[in-house]
Amino acid sequence: MSEATSQAQSPPEDVIDGEEVPTELDTVNNSGGFSVIRPEKLSLLYPSVNLHGHDVGVVQANHPAPSKRLLYYFEIYVKNVGAKVGKLIVMDIMAIGDDGRLYRGHAKGEAFGPTYTTGDTVGGGINYSAQEFFFTKNGAVVGTVFKEVKGPLFPTVAVHSQNEEVTVNFGKDPFVFDIKAYEEEQRAKDHSKLDNISIQQDASYRIVRCYLQHYGYEDTLKLFNIAAQTNLSPASDDRLNDQYSTYALNERRNLLQLIRSGKIDDTFSMLGQLYPHVVQDGTSAICFLLHCQKFIELVRDAKLEDAILYGRTEFQKFKNLSGVDELVKDCAALLAYGDPSKSSVGYLLQDSQGELVADAVNAAILHTNSRVKDARLCMHSSLERLIRQVTACYLEKSSLEWDQGEAFQLRRMVESGKKG
Amino acid sequence: MSLFWVVIRQTAQRHYMAKKLVTMVDWEKKLNDVKVRREDMNKLVMNFLVTEGYVDAAEKFQIESGTEPDIDLATITDRMMVKKAIQDGNVEDAIEKVNDLNPEILDTNPQLFFHLQQQRLIELIRNGKVEEALEFAQEELTPRGEENQGFLEELERTVALLAFEDAANSPVSDLLDMSQRFKTASEVNAAILTSQSHEKDPKLPSLLKLLILVQNQLDEKAIYPRINNFPTATLEERTV
Numbered sequence: 337m338s339e340a341t342s343q344a345q346s347p348p349e350d351v352i353d354g355e356e357v358p359t360e361l362d363t364v365n366n367s368g369g370f371s372v373i374r375p376e377k378l379s380l381l382y383p384s385v386n387l388h389g390h391d392v393g394v395v396q397a398n399h400p401a402p403s404k405r406l407l408y409y410f411e412i413y414v415k416n417v418g419a420k421v422g423k424l425i426v427m428d429i430m431a432i433g434d435d436g437r438l439y440r441g442h443a444k445g446e447a448f449g450p451t452y453t454t455g456d457t458v459g460g461g462i463n464y465s466a467q468e469f470f471f472t473k474n475g476a477v478v479g480t481v482f483k484e485v486k487g488p489l490f491p492t493v494a495v496h497s498q499n500e501e502v503t504v505n506f507g508k509d510p511f512v513f514d515i516k517a518y519e520e521e522q523r524a525k526d527h528s529k530l531d532n533i534s535i536q537q538d539a540s541y542r543i544v545r546c547y548l549q550h551y552g553y554e555d556t557l558k559l560f561n562i563a564a565q566t567n568l569s570p571a572s573d574d575r576l577n578d579q580y581s582t583y584a585l586n587e588r589r590n591l592l593q594l595i596r597s598g599k600i601d602d603t604f605s606m607l608g609q610l611y612p613h614v615v616q617d618g619t620s621a622i623c624f625l626l627h628c629q630k631f632i633e634l635v636r637d638a639k640l641e642d643a644i645l646y647g648r649t650e651f652q653k654f655k656n657l658s659g660v661d662e663l664v665k666d667c668a669a670l671l672a673y674g675d676p677s678k679s680s681v682g683y684l685l686q687d688s689q690g691e692l693v694a695d696a697v698n699a700a701i702l703h704t705n706s707r708v709k710d711a712r713l714c715m716h717s718s719l720e721r722l723i724r725q726v727t728a729c730y731l732e733k734s735s736l737e738w739d740q741g742e743a744f745q746l747r748r749m750v751e752s753g754k755k756g
Numbered sequence: 757m758s759l760f761w762v763v764i765r766q767t768a769q770r771h772y773m774a775k776k777l778v779t780m781v782d783w784e785k786k787l788n789d790v791k792v793r794r795e796d797m798n799k800l801v802m803n804f805l806v807t808e809g810y811v812d813a814a815e816k817f818q819i820e821s822g823t824e825p826d827i828d829l830a831t832i833t834d835r836m837m838v839k840k841a842i843q844d845g846n847v848e849d850a851i852e853k854v855n856d857l858n859p860e861i862l863d864t865n866p867q868l869f870f871h872l873q874q875q876r877l878i879e880l881i882r883n884g885k886v887e888e889a890l891e892f893a894q895e896e897l898t899p900r901g902e903e904n905q906g907f908l909e910e911l912e913r914t915v916a917l918l919a920f921e922d923a924a925n926s927p928v929s930d931l932l933d934m935s936q937r938f939k940t941a942s943e944v945n946a947a948i949l950t951s952q953s954h955e956k957d958p959k960l961p962s963l964l965k966l967l968i969l970v971q972n973q974l975d976e977k978a979i980y981p982r983i984n985n986f987p988t989a990t991l992e993e994r995t996v
Contacts, residue, residue, distance in 0.1 A: 554820075688794070
C-alpha cells in the first residue's frame, strides 16, 4: 500500500501514505481499570463481575481511522463472549451489541443484525465514498448506517460481561471478510455513476491527436488520422489547436527521436542548425540537460574514461545554474557502480530520463512559435492539462470535505482492469 | 431600479461568499504541483488505440514511444476482421471467425448469438431470399425465441420485414439500416474484448467524465478556474 520512495529508512509501521493508521490498542487513554489490555496490545479482557451498568471497559485504538482512502476496516474476534450480553463498540459512537442490536450512543439500541457469540469475528468499517459505516459478521456484511460524523473516528472496543475477551485485528493478519472485494464493489458502483454523463462525441479523438502532435509522434499521427477520420468531425477550433501542436512537427519528431536513441551530439548539431538560440547560451538549462544525457549515454556504453573527461569539461560551466547539483551528483554516482542500472541512481539509465530531456527540448521549440501568445500552452498537451485539472479538483474537494476520500491517481486508472 | 440591482448583487455575493474562492494564480500553483508521469499518459493513449482497434497506429506508437500495448496486437487484427465482416453483411463469416478466436464467446453469450442470427436473417431478407429467410427463422430463431420473451419480440419484429412491400419505409425499417449492423458489430467487439480479459471501453472517455463529475461537485463548494472545452483544455477564469 505505501509507496516506499525513500531509500534512507522504511517509514514507521503506523503511517501509510502519509496518514497515521491504527496498529494497536491505546494503553494510555482508556477508561480506568474495568478492562485489561494484554501486553501485545491487541487483546482486551473484562475480568471482574460487572458492578454497574456503567462499568464498561472501553478502549480505543492508538490512532484514528485514516480518511484519505476509499474504505477503512478492522475486525474483532470474540474469544469469549462472557457471562451475559455486553456491548462491542466498534466505531466510536456506533456500536453493535452481541445481542445484534445497534446502539448509537445511548443504552436502548435498535434492532439491527444478527447476534454474536464466542468464536465470531465482527468487523466495522467506514466507507468514505458512500459516507456510511458498515458492519460484518464472519465474513458477511450485516448492515450499513449513514455516517453523519465528519471528524476523526477511533476504532473502539468495549467489554462488559465477566470473562469477556476479544482480540483486535488492525490489518496485521488477513481479515475474515473479503475487504478487497467490497472495495472493488464500491469502485464499480462509483464508476457506474459515470454512465449517465455524456461527453462530446469526438473529444477523445481530438485529445489523442493533440497528444501525438505535441510529442512529435509523427508516424503514429499519420496512421491515426487515417483510421480515425470517420470519427472526427471538422471543427473550427481544431485549426487553432493544430497551429500550436503541429508547429514544426517534422523537425521536432526528428530531434526527439535522436534524443530517445541517445544521439546527443547529433541533437546538438541539428538544434544548432534549426533553432540556434535554444542552444546558443551554453549555460542554459536545456544545454545542461543535454550534456547530462550525453554523459549518461557514455556510461551506458561503458566508456567511463570518456564520460569522466566529458563531465569535467562540461559540468563546470553550469556551476551558476540553480538546482543542478542533485543531477550532477547522481550522474557522477553512476561511475561508482559496476552495474549502475541496479543502483539507486539507476533511474538515470531508464527511458524516463531521456523522455524528460526530450520533453524539455520539445517545449523549448514549441515556445519559438510566434503565434502562441500563452507560453503555458506549449508546456503540456491538453491531455496532461486535463489530468492535472482532475487531480487538483479531487484534492480541493477532499480538503473541503474534512480530507476524506481517495485522491485521483492516473496510475490506478491505467492499471485497472488488468486480470492475471 | 438601482435598489433592484443592489438586492441582486447582495444576494449573488452572499451566494458566492459561501463558497471558497480560488484565484487563477493559486489554482495554477496547485496544478503545477501535480505529478504526471509520461509513462501513464502513453499507456492511456495506447489503451485508446488498442480498444478502438487501430492496429497500425498502435504498432507505430509502440515503436515511436516504447509503450507496450496492453493486449496482443495480433488479436486486434482478428477482432477487426470480425467487425468488418459484420459491417459488410457477411454474418456467417463473422460467426465462423468468432468461433475460431474463441468458441466459448458465443456459447456463454446467448444474447449475442441471437443478435448475430437475427442479423443473418436481416441480410437474407435484404437480399430478397424470402424462402431461405423463412426457413432460417423457423429453424434457428424461433426455438430461441421460445426460451426468451425478449428474443421472441425481436424475432417478430424482424420477420415483419417480410410483410411489407416497401420494407424501407415500414415501422421496422430501422432493422435494415447500416446502424443495425454497427450495433451488432459493437456487441461482438465488446464480447471479444471481454473474453480476452480486456475492458471493452477505452479509459480516456472515463477520465473526461470523471472531470465533468468532479468539477460539478466542486462547483458546489468553490469558485475556481474550470476547463470547459476538453480538446483545447484551457482554463477559464471565473468572474464574480
